[in-house]
Amino acid sequence: GTLRAGLQRACAPLPDDPGGLLPGLVVGDTSRLPPAVEADFQATGMTHLNAVSGSNVAIVVGAVLLLARWSRAGPWLAAALCGVALVGFVILVRPSPSVVRAATMGAIGLAALAAGRPRAALPALAAAVTVLVLVDPELAGDPGFALSVLATGGLLLLAPRWRDGLRRRGVPPGLAEALAVPAAAQLACGPVVAGISGTVSLVAVPANLLAVPAIAPATVLGVLAAMVSPIWPAGAEFVAWLASWPAWWLVLIARQGARLPGGTLPWPGGVPGALLLTGLTVALLIAVRRPLVRRLVAVVGVAAVLGALPVRLVAAGWPPAGWVVVACAVGQGDALVLPVDPGRAVVVDAGPEPGAVDGCLRRLGVREVPLLVISHFHADHVGGVAGVFRGRRVSAVLTPSSTDPESGRDLVRAVATGGRAALLTTVAGARHPVGGVDLLVLGPPYPLAGTRSDPNNNSLVLRATVAGVRILLAGDAETEEQHAMVARAAPGQLRADVLKVAHHGSAYQYQGFLDAVRPAVALVPVGTGNTYGHPSPGLLAQLGRDGVRVLRTDTDGDVAAVRTDGGLAVARRGVPAGRQP
Secondary structure (H helix, E strand, O other): HHHHHHHHHHHHOHHHHHEEEEEEEOOOOOOOOHOOOOHHHHHOOOHEEEEOOOOHHHHHHHHHHHHHHHHOHHHHHHHHHHOOOOOOOHHHOOOOHHHHHHHHHHHHHHHOOOOOOOOHHHHHHHHHHHHHHHHHHHHHOOOHHHHHHHHHHHHHHHOOOOOOHHHOOOHHHHHHHHHHHHHHHHOOOOOOHHHHOOOOOOOOHHHHHHHHHHHHHHHHHHHHHHHHOOOOOOHHHHHHHHHHHHHHHHHHHEEEHHOOOOEEEEEEOOOHHHHHHHHHHHHHHOOOHHHHHEEEEEEHHHHHHHHHHHHHOOOOOOOOOOOOEEOOOOOOOOOOEEEOOOOOOEEEEEOOOHHHHHHHHHHHOOOOEEEEEEEOHHHHOOOOOHHHHOEEOOOOOEOOOOOHHHHHHHHHHHHHHHHOOEEEEOOOOEEEOOOOOEEEHHHHOOOOOOOOOHHHOOOOEEEEEEEEEEEOOOOOOOOOHHHHHEEEEEEEEOOOOOOHHHHHOOOOHHHHHHHHHHOOOEEEEEOOOOOOOOOOOOHHHHHHOOOOEEEEHHHHHOOOEEEOOOEEEEEOOOOEEEEEE
């Protein structure tokens, strides 16, 4: 515990991104890891670096093994020294299940080293898996355990052959190893990752390849900083500063990889998707043994990339021309985008986590946000606020006068201060024009207290006008706030062409409010399989009876309202706009 705390203190003076990554990389402490960095690592298939894994064990044991060989120690002494280092490292990072799995895989390699029989590693892996599953049967259904075993199996079965094949073709030994190892691990783990995420990453192998030179220096220097921290704090800070440079390189790779268009491809999720990719992978590995098939696969692969990637870049079809509002698919939360100019947009709410809203803004080509509006401070509206700031200039953040809950308010203030954005507060009746976007605050007309949910019923309700289209953004306003707005609104003030349905389509809607808005299109930001019963079937039925076209992010993905020459249209991401009668 002293060493872990010392490492955190040594990393405290460092910038947030490398300073937060380094303790996670070394000892699995991700308490300071910025959410934006975590999302980038996930998008580029580098999540295994965020916490202790088999690679960390291999690096630490490998460093000890190099020292043992340099001092001419024999196999048994070298294995003993490595075993001591392995046990000490497991204690340092705490023996969580993932660490124990990684240590078990490391122990397999040590046993093969001590016995002088490297080929014994595969039978030892099989024996270790059998013993672990018998001791803890729940591991049989644990994706993390499956990934650990598959990665180790890929390194044992595929990497050596690929490395030797590359060396026979003139590739330098170090480069051949660097190419073979991440490719083998990624190929072996691909089916499980595809089944979990429903995507296949095209950037994971190159990203992990570029990360290879930085992982070992960052890990070894981080462990050294932790060991030195109790006796020489200043020296520990210096070593941590040295380790921050390779950590910064890892952050940079993840950030740039996450921004590559077409970096991931959709794939069937669950067990069917995993089995499908497994079958294709096995068939491909068998087929490429024949030189003719290998050349054919290479030609087809290059042709597919060269043919499909420009189409994804140039003619992605999203956003649709003339869009006036997009509801982002960010799960169970809100994130709305209103276009100002090419590359600039007003954003209303940020969803529950940074990666989703950042991805939506990247798909829309938004590089600058002159105004970010926070309707209220619940986590499903502010949890992703760092994603709005990621790689973008945000000029100002507009918030309601109500500060409940304070945890959300503090998060918004911290991110806005760090991003040098002005913090503004607004009230009903205020107008906020931003270029061609005109925002009028309609609610709450006065502070509401004693309602079913005061934070929801004090959320900002905005009427935005974009290219002549009126859009009502109702936040999470429930029956009480909706009733208060109807009572205070001027005739026609609530009328809108597009309604962002309040509170993810909950049942707490005031019919008089819906009658006053009379929208042609309703957008419902809602998460798949949420436990709240959103959206309410009764509300959807009522909107349908009123002739409203309803689009939902849980079933339609990103959804947009579009102004065309013929009137108002709607579009889902990747689906052509259809005119709304």
